[in-house]
Amino acid sequence: MSEAVRELGEKAALLDAADELAKVRDRFVLEDDVVYLDGNSLGALPRGVSRRLADVVEREWGRLRIRSWDESGWWTAPERVGDRIAPLIGAAPGQVVVGDSTSVNVFKALVAAVRLAGEGRDEILVDAATFPTDGYIAASAARLTGCTLRAVDASAMAAQAGPRTAVALVNHVDYRTGRLGDLPGTTRALHEAGALAVWDLCHSAGALPVAVDADGVDMAVGCTYKYLNGGPGAPAYLYIRRDLQPRFDSPLPGWNSHTDPFAMRPGYEAADGVVRGRVGTPEILSLLALDAALEVWDGVRIEQVRAKSLALTDFFLECVTRLVQPGRVASVTPAEHALRGSQVSLRCERAGEVMGALVERGVVGDFRPPDVLRFGFTPLYTRFVDALHASRVLADVAAGAE
Amino acid sequence: MSEAVRELGEKAALLDAADELAKVRDRFVLEDDVVYLDGNSLGALPRGVSRRLADVVEREWGRLRIRSWDESGWWTAPERVGDRIAPLIGAAPGQVVVGDSTSVNVFKALVAAVRLAGEGRDEILVDAATFPTDGYIAASAARLTGCTLRAVDASAMAAQAGPRTAVALVNHVDYRTGRLGDLPGTTRALHEAGALAVWDLCHSAGALPVAVDADGVDMAVGCTYKYLNGGPGAPAYLYIRRDLQPRFDSPLPGWNSHTDPFAMRPGYEAADGVVRGRVGTPEILSLLALDAALEVWDGVRIEQVRAKSLALTDFFLECVTRLVQPGRVASVTPAEHALRGSQVSLRCERAGEVMGALVERGVVGDFRPPDVLRFGFTPLYTRFVDALHASRVLADVAAGAE
Known part of the structure; x- marks a missing residue:
């Protein structure tokens, strides 16, 4: 494990431990072996629905x-x-x-x-x-x-x-x-x-x-x-x-x-x-x-959601910058908080193929033509450790796809 | 029990026994103490849906x-x-x-x-x-x-x-x-x-x-x-x-x-x-x-459905004619088969109240303003005995409502 990964892992653990919304994740049906970053397309299943x-x-x-x-x-x-x-x-x-x-x-x-x-x-x-x-x-x-x-x-x-x-x-x-x-x-x-x-x-x-x-x-x-x-x-x-x-x-x-x-x-x-x-x-x-x-x-304030959303997307961008081989992806999502929604879009060559490989490895985002990898961060159930994991898999796939 | 009721009961039993679609009723969730004649508004629940x-x-x-x-x-x-x-x-x-x-x-x-x-x-x-x-x-x-x-x-x-x-x-x-x-x-x-x-x-x-x-x-x-x-x-x-x-x-x-x-x-x-x-x-x-x-x-032909629908509405009209006090209701549904859908609409004074009383006694049709009692006959799950029962309850309610 690289030094960068170790540092980011420690940071993710601290952020998750301090997350006021962490317990809300239990209200959803989620598996630990999939990182679902497509809640901006179809949100995960809340437990109470069935x-x-x-x-x-x-x-x-x-x-x-x-x-x-x-x-x-x-x-x-x-x-x-x-x-x-x-x-x-x-x-x-x-x-x-x-x-x-x-x-x-x-x-x-x-x-x-x-x-x-x-x-x-x-x-x-x-x-x-x-x-x-x-x-x-x-x-x-x-x-x-x-x-x-x-x-x-x-x-x-x-x-x-x-x-x-x-x-x-x-x-x-x-x-x-x-x-x-x-x-x-x-x-x-x-x-x-x-x-x-x-x-x-x-x-x-x-x-x-x-x-x-x-x-x-x-x-x-x-x-x-x-x-x-x-x-x-x-x-x-x-x-x-x-x-x-x-x-x-x-x-x-x-x-x-x-x-x-x-x-x-x-x-x-x-x-x-x-x-x-x-x-x-x-x-x-x-x-x-x-x-x-x-x-x-119930009991969730949208301001908490926003704060976590920005922290998650900040952290994911940091992970991508530090872990993905330079030049492979470029963010088209504004760095400025006031201009950012709750997703990170990365321009990437052969984005369709890359997303296919990510999905195969359990990191689910989506592809928007012609060249965008889209990762949605849904603060109610996404953890900082998920953001790190997704960036690590992206780094692997991006390296292998060259 | 009146002679008319006895005769109609025998006829209903014969018609149900000869009904090719009788077994299709089992594909629905239905109780025996309710006669549901509102399938032309909301059909009953098929068992496979849940x-x-x-x-x-x-x-x-x-x-x-x-x-x-x-x-x-x-x-x-x-x-x-x-x-x-x-x-x-x-x-x-x-x-x-x-x-x-x-x-x-x-x-x-x-x-x-x-x-x-x-x-x-x-x-x-x-x-x-x-x-x-x-x-x-x-x-x-x-x-x-x-x-x-x-x-x-x-x-x-x-x-x-x-x-x-x-x-x-x-x-x-x-x-x-x-x-x-x-x-x-x-x-x-x-x-x-x-x-x-x-x-x-x-x-x-x-x-x-x-x-x-x-x-x-x-x-x-x-x-x-x-x-x-x-x-x-x-x-x-x-x-x-x-x-x-x-x-x-x-x-x-x-x-x-x-x-x-x-x-x-x-x-x-x-x-x-x-x-x-x-x-x-x-x-x-x-x-x-x-x-x-x-x-x-599956396996149902619409011609069978039509034949049973006409038989059901014919039989219901016969029951109403024989059991309901003369002058209380008048059918506005055409007697001629070629002009009849799969419902019987009866004009009735205080139709809203009458339908309320029917529903209370487990006969569910609906009321359409200003003066229509509407009974839908859904051949996939309605029995001839249901048509008879509905007309008997209607006869009681109509008599009492005077």
Whole structure:
């Protein structure tokens, strides 16, 4: 064992021993022979999910059946689970509703935002490095509302918004590089230009503090299967700021958003509140698995999560710098804390092959084309010793792959 | 016991003894002290679901995690489960995709249909008695595509379609009355008028034969939590006829419908095939519960289901006629087989109260405002003796409620 490895090992042990969140790891199903650094793609399984889901299936569906819409609270679950997510994004209750995919929620938010922006504003901005689906959906929203769509650099969004801009759709953390955007500043600048700000929180919520209320965000969307550990394809959420709700005019006004859905009236009348972000019948099994998964946050403060996230990514970058042969990888994740999400992205030749070899050796990250190795650090269950182990395996693989 | 009850009891016993589908009931979780006649709202729990879902959660998510998108076939599940549904609606493989809610799929189908219909066709027809969400969504699709929306009687749809009609959205079975529409005739007439036909199969698929391919249906949508027993809020499906797929232009072009989703390219390019009906990441837990639920159809022919459905509803109507005090209820479900779905709807004074009393006594149907008692007959698990029991309890309640 090299001197560097010994030193880093001692440091990892000290950091893990001092970690206030260390015990939260026990709330997840994890093995010791795998280092899972892909929680930014699919979060690990929280222990409480299996039992809860078995009860939902066997008792709520199997025995109570249709009565569960009332008696088991299925009907109101989208708002109730939304209120569990709300504190993680800095929202007061009554402004978050869960259901549908991120893509569908981006569509609702953008069309509604164009309608809110009103006459003379016929441009949608989207950040040029957006996760692709946001851009595809923004193009469709633009086409259907008669707007033009313009892709601009997230950092230039503030300067680019003008008198015709209705809304800008911005990713809080760049999925590829892990760069954290300036949510308060960009939102403020968009408002100064008279435009609305819709944020995609997929790669930030659950990993770092978000303050949608305090920062005046208009609408936000996010998925729940990454840092919120809700399970594969768990339903997304939509935040609609309270004062905008009465004018939120959904392009998907399904019966679940009706003010009196069981009256079965032919004419649509939108419900009050964030309920009007709903569409059709929610996928209850996936939704209640998410509900159970959110229990891992009990007693956890997001500031602790952020502190550990930065310490983990700092430490991983230090390990990589000291252990991986110089020149083999280069970080594209900002070194500055204020610009960093909760992942480390390393540019690497033959990144696809390298990641394949890492996965084979039990270090699970992912590959994003063309040349990025992506390592997500989920502070609820990742240890400093895991970060060291991952960098050691990367050093081996990188050396062997030459 | 009255003479009528004795006679009907003997008849029920004979019918149950001769029932080819009787043994299929064992594939469901059911109690003998409840008669569940609400499978047209939420189907009963198939026995295989619990074990499968536990495996999906504990092994596929808990242990394989991100690898399951490939190794457990999660990524292709929407098409695979679609192909399991296909035979139930008379579709050859490769034309049905599962995901999102019925409302969202109605939106995709209608906007895509307007785009397919082309220039000069700027009217959407919807049947006047439609399940409300279809009408709400049709209004939104019309608004976003610059069309007008016109509600017309389903039976008059053929006569009403004209040179400006782009598409008609028709419910195959009226959710309130149980009346079965003329799918082949209406589709033919719409085509003669140059319009497209989109069918809502929510209340027919799984209860009676549907032949979308043979009848030339353009697109169809349906839910899977009624006669398909997929569980609460189980994802809906979308049928896109094969020859229309290359021109299917989705208003919700999420990354799951991209030809190369993991290339993460900024420009949208639609995948070939029915995949282009997908949007965002599918809610895997709900989707795979549905997959498991569809196993109850193994060895079951839909013609057997239809024959038993008609026999059950005939027998229930006979029981009601003979046992319930004259004048208390009146069937609004057509007596003619060719016009009947798989439910019996009875008009009744104070129907809400009456249904409450039935449910208390273990006969579970539902109430649809203003005055309809709705009893769904799901041939896979409903027995003739159940139909008799339900009518006896109804007779008691109706007598007492006067």
